[in-house]
Amino acid sequence: MRIAILGAGFTGLSAAYQLLKKGHDVTIFEKENSLGGLAVGFSDPNWDWTLERAYHHWFTNDDAILKLAGEINHKVIIKRPSTDIFIKGKTLPFDNALSLLSFPHLPIVDRIRMGMVIFYLKQINNYKKLEGKKAANWIRKWMGEKAFSLIWDPLLSGKFGEYKNQIALTWFWARIKKRTPKLAYPEGGFQMFADHLGAEIKKLGGKILLNTEVKNIEDLKKEYDKIIVTLPSPVFAKIANLPQGYKKRITSIPHLHAQVLILILKKPFMNKTYWLNITDKNFPFLVLAEHTNFMNPKNYGGQHILYIGNYLPQNHPYLKMDADELLKKFDPFLRKINPTYHSSLITHHLFVGPFAQPVVTVDYPKKIPAFKTPLKSIYLANLDMVYPWDRGTNYAVELGRQVASIVSDE
Ligand SMILES: Cc1cc2nc3c(=O)[nH]c(=O)nc-3n(C[C@H](O)[C@H](O)[C@H](O)COP(=O)(O)OP(=O)(O)OC[C@H]3O[C@@H](n4cnc5c(N)ncnc54)[C@H](O)[C@@H]3O)c2cc1C
Incomplete structure (x- = not known):
């Protein structure tokens, strides 16, 4: 099959890599002049490595992307850097049980309570039972008002602003559940990793067109049997003639x-x-x-x-x-x-x-788009579909793999 992929972020690159391995003819269209999407990097004449424009790391349980790195033989560095919290003018450690227990700004009862709640969340595997609950209410109830207003309310507020009270507990659970004290990083930076993957894609016969913005998806329909869109939903809505109801639904996620x-x-x-x-x-x-x-x-x-x-x-x-x-x-x-x-x-x-x-609000599961769109032979795989986990390159690789298998099997 001739397949066009829109976007050379990690979802697009991963989908291309999988489809090429299955023997398809793949072309990637990328608006920017480099690969990587939100994980794109830049370099400086004084540096040996590239640097992401936005901070990036992997958790050591980011299996999909770590497996991909292994497959293309890209070295991964694992370290345990320190995660701290700036509170009342001081930097304090905030990444293990001991640091929670010795946290000075909360009474010991609240510290133990907070530690137990975090431990409880870590033990939960079936997040479905947390659905429908709001993180802010739940944290306040179980960790107590003091811990909520001192730590979690400012963090929710900083991340989600006016939406802070609407955020789903499942999102909070996923942040706690997924975090590993050790972090991983691709040697040379995410840009070098994306370029390495791009080189493997080319070796398999894939074409990558940089500086090529797709303005109207109709233009590609004649030349390609199937099209995979990895762009943000509001961008997809601009370049495709979508049925009104579908368009409204996929663009309802803030x-x-x-x-x-x-x-x-x-x-x-x-x-x-x-x-x-x-x-x-x-x-x-x-x-x-x-x-x-x-x-x-x-x-x-x-x-x-x-x-x-x-x-x-x-x-x-x-x-x-x-x-x-x-x-x-x-x-x-x-x-x-x-x-x-x-x-x-x-x-x-x-x-x-x-x-x-x-913005992962409590009604988020109802809004998640499907891989198949109402448009014939056009598929969507973007970061809005990552749930309950926080979107990241690991899930982009997984999305790419999933959409590739749907497109290839149909
Ligand atoms: C501040 C920040 C921190 C992050 N931290 C981490 C982290 O620590 N670890 C981690 O794994 N992930 C992290 N991420 C998330 C990660 O970068 C993204 O989840 C992931 O890269 C999403 O990949 P994607 O391919 O789905 O989408 P994108 O990366 O958004 O790729 C979409 C691509 O489509 C292109 N495009 C858009 N419109 C068009 C068009 N009309 N025609 C052609 N191409 C088009 C874009 O240029 C882009 O390259 C972070 C993101 C941000 C912003």
């Missing part, structure tokens, strides 16, 4: 855009923290991720890399700011964590990932 400011520094920003959750609601960002406290700075010419991350709704004023304006806004808050960082700042970059985070 999305947030990811905004990431990257600081390149001469010196480390934090001591050893890789991941810092910010719980102070006055801070204008949600997370700091110091990549070079995870991967060795020598891969980046000895430079240190700090990501400052936010998820924002379409109309948020930060999305209208450029990198300088944003840094000016963030600067007083960054100084609260590292008062002298500015003297070691080399440069900074800004990245916006559109439609990067579907």
Whole structure:
């Protein structure tokens, strides 16, 4: 079969790889000038490795993508970087039972309660029994008001803003269940990994057309037997003539855009923290991720890399700011964590990932699109279909594999 795949993120690349192995004729259409989608990277003349525009890592149980890395012989590095929390002006460890038990800002009863609830969630395998419940209400009820307002409310609020009280408990469960203390990372960065996969796709006879935006899906119908769309649903709705009811349903999932400011520094920003959750609601960002406290700075010419991350709704004023304006806004808050960082700042970059985070509300399961669309021979596989897990490249690889097997078998 002649198959067109729209999008060269990990869903598109994975689908292409599987279909080529089954002997199909595959062409990928990608709007940008490189592979990788939301996990796309960039490089610098001083660096040996590429760097993602938005912080990325794998969990050690991300089986689909780790298996794929093994299959194409791409080395994976596994480390245990530190995950901390910034609370009441201090950075505290927040990634194991001991750190929970010694957490200073909660009475011991609440700490034990929080630890037990996290343990309970980790033990649950059948998430279906958690469906229909809202994370905020449930956390408040079982962990207590103090733990909720000190830790979880600010984190839900930072991630989902106005939707924070609507978020499904299954989403929260998946975050707790999936997390592994050790994290994995492809040698050379996600861009090198995507390029490696792209090279394997070409070896198998696949074609990859970069800088090729598909503006109307009808244009491809004559030339291809089947078309797989891996673009965000609102983009799919723009390039295809979809029946009204279907269009309304697939575009009813709200999305947030990811905004990431990257600081390149001469010196480390934090001591050893890789991941810092910010719980102070006055801070204008949600997370700091110091990549070079995870991967060795020598891969980046000895430079240190700090990501400052936010998820924002379409109309948020930060999305209208450029990198300088944003840094000016963030600067007083960054100084609260590292008062002298500015003297070691080399440069900074800004990245916006559109439609990067579907908002997983309690009614989400009803909204998830199917692989088959109402349009003949056109299939959809995008990150809105990842549930209850938090969307990520591991699930993109799984989606790609699933859609490939449906398309190939029909
Ligand atoms: C801030 C942030 C942090 C993340 N952290 C992690 C992490 O730690 N670990 C992890 O595994 N994942 C992480 N992810 C998620 C991960 O990047 C995505 O889930 C995954 O890459 C989705 O892949 P995809 O192929 O489904 O979609 P996308 O990556 O969105 O790919 C879609 C592709 O379609 C292209 N396209 C769009 N319109 C057109 C058109 N009209 N014609 C042709 N091409 C088009 C786009 O350019 C893009 O390349 C993170 C994402 C963000 C934003």
